Amino acid sequence: MATRINDLLSQNLQCPICLNIYKEPTLLACSHTFCKGCLSRLFKSQQESAKISCPVCRKSTAVPSRDVSNLQINIPIQAMVEDIKNQSQICTICKDKPLAATYCQECDDFMCVDCYKTHAKWDKFSGHDVVKVDDIISGKITTKHRRKCKKHRSEVEECFCVECKKYVCFRCGMMEHTKAGHNILEGMEHEDQQKEKIRELQNKVDVKKGKVDDYISFIEKQQAKLHIVQEQLTDEISQTCEESIQQLKERRDILVEDCKSRLNEMNKELQGMKDENKLEMGQIEDVGALVGNGVKVPLEGEALAAHETLCQDLEEILANGDPDYSKPRDTTKQGHKVTFQRVRCQQAGQNELDLGKIEEAEWSLKKSTDFPVKDAINCMASMPDGRIAVGSRFGGLVLVSSTGCMQSTVMKDVAIRQVVFFPDGNVVVRDIHNKISMYSKSFVNLDVSFGQSFSSDKGGFGGLEVDTKDNTILCSFTKVKKLLMYKAMGGNPVNKIQYNFEPHQIFTLRSGRVLVMINDFTVGVLDATKSTIEFRVTKDGSYASPAVCLDGSVLIAWVDHTKGFVSIEQYSRELHPIRSLIRNVKIAVPQHPYYHLREFLTGELAFCTPDHLYIFKKTISA
Structure with missing residues (x-):
């Protein structure tokens, strides 16, 4: 193909965060694009309720429903990424132009299988970084290739402008950026500084991770101690609860017995009234039956005398007053006064642990x-x-x-x-x-x-x-x-x-x-x-x-x-x-x-x- 893959990659198809080919390129409100996965991790790390800060310009973008998936996809970039995946890279060394299998980062050459074997045999190429073409296309590997200057087509952007934060060719650096007072570094020097800075940060990250990990371990130990305390307290509470339940049951039995005792006395009174009236009923029935025998035959002599005595006894029994309903009613009213007063x-x-008390009120x-x-x-x-x-x-x-x-x-x-x-x-x-x-x-x-x-x-x-x-x-x-x-x-x-x-x-x-x-x-x-x-x-x-x-x-x-x-x-x-x-x-x-x-x-x-x-x-x- 006429266009090299790493030339396509130079057309802003690499995510500024992961430096790989975009995966689901997602657009922020400031027009900067990043992988959706990178934005998701960034959004979580920023811990802001519903906004994400762009790592390039620091402008904020609202995240609907706090889900990065709801942000707009950069469709043109997505289309260009798909084009790269569908491209084939040919060997840049052979005249026959077979398909390339590898790419040498130092030589900036795509190589077919045969060229790679030859390249591997040469001692002066032994330390070169060679990667697979498929890994470049998939975005797994990022190439070190520097772009050609757009103004000076024969020049490679091998210098770096500190103020503009971008690579420039030597001529642009001398003719434009230096005159403007910008600080120009060799590309390798900038990369070395960048690598050193990254290494320092990574060392700090390792130290910080170690401290945080130690702190997490410390917290886990404290949690374990609290768990032991919780178990001890739970056992103590359960034991106390069982003891309290037993005390409440004993108190309940005392109250029930007090209630029975008070009401049983009143029930005895009612039972005494009942027994007394049952006895009277028996007398009425017995004497009444004997008197009733007088209608069987004419009475004279001793029979008449006995009958008259029985009639007199029956008259005396019947002369007793009618039952007094007020007595049992008053006794029952007294029973209604017996109440259980809960503890307020x-x-x-x-x-x-007290339930209350029995009282007459x-x-x-x-x-x-x-x-x-x-x-x-x-x-x-x-x-x-x-x-x-x-x-x-x-x-x-x-x-x-x-x-x-x-x-x-x-x-x-x-x-x-x-x-x-x-x-x-x-x-x-x-x-x-x-x-x-x-x-x-x-x-x-x-x-x-x-x-x-x-x-x-x-x-x-x-x-x-x-x-x-x-x-x-x-x-x-x-x-x-x-x-x-x-x-x-x-x-x-x-x-x-x-x-x-x-x-x-x-x-x-x-x-x-x-x-x-x-x-x-x-x-x-x-x-x-x-x-x-x-x-x-x-x-x-x-x-x-x-x-x-x-x-x-x-x-x-x-x-x-x-x-x-x-x-x-x-x-x-x-x-x-x-x-x-x-x-x-x-x-x-x-x-x-x-x-x-x-x-x-x-x-x-x-x-x-x-x-x-x-x-x-x-x-x-x-």
């Missing part, structure tokens, strides 16, 4: 009082200091003690829809326009912004809650049927969940679920990140107002809005009934059926309507 969260530190209404403004109360929240905060839609947060005393009113200029407290005392407020704000425990606005909320007209009302596990704020909206999750530091929502119902009041449960009012009459439990309701409960058309107890159980106040009665029942986290605490307590019927329930840290229950506050307290029998 705040008490767990006192005895973490009775709930009753201790105080009821009107709020200062009628039809004003929108929400109620438990405070970390043990009080209850009640929010007014006309402005203000009323702080109430466990005795029902309204101690003070703060934030009087804030019309409150919902309020909730973090354990550190900071307050999150949702006003009647659905603006969410953060206040300090002294009720000073912290100027924290929460974005992408819904206005009152668009989003409707809804609930507000804090999840102390991951320090997030949950805000529900009825009209758009959504739940937004915010970080306590503010900003836009970190998560948005679409529901197929209108979420009203919301509460977080220990199980990672959310307790939510599905509508005015139904309470449900669902996963915090999903919209599927796992459990639900409703009751005869009564309005529902839920709350979460300190022991993790659920309280629901069921209100008969028409008749004005409230009942409070306790449920498990799966909404299975546990017990009834308050039954049919009369309340003043408000204009609007908005009800709220919370538990004080000391155990009292606060229930409020828009107008009125009710405090229920548990009395424990001695």
